[in-house]
Amino acid sequence: MQDQNPRKEFIQGLESLEEAAVELNQSIKELNKRLDELNKILESR
Known part of the structure; x- marks a missing residue:
């Protein structure tokens, strides 16, 4: 038996x-880094 x-x-x-x-x-x-990258892409449209 293990010593508990x-x-x-x-x-x-x-x-x-x-x-x-x-x-x-x-x-x-x-x-967060990926979301920032996605935001930059979306904002540049």
């Missing part, structure tokens, strides 16, 4: 959440 440490599991969960937040932030930045 709720505090350790909680910290690991927070670290996973932080990694996901960093990835989400990067995706949002890329999306």
Whole structure:
């Protein structure tokens, strides 16, 4: 049987959440960049 440490599991969960937040932030930045490019194309018409 595994030795369960709720505090350790909680910290690991927070670290996973932080990694996901960093990835989400990067995706949002890329999306914003593409939206800016699209806006420039649309404005130039």
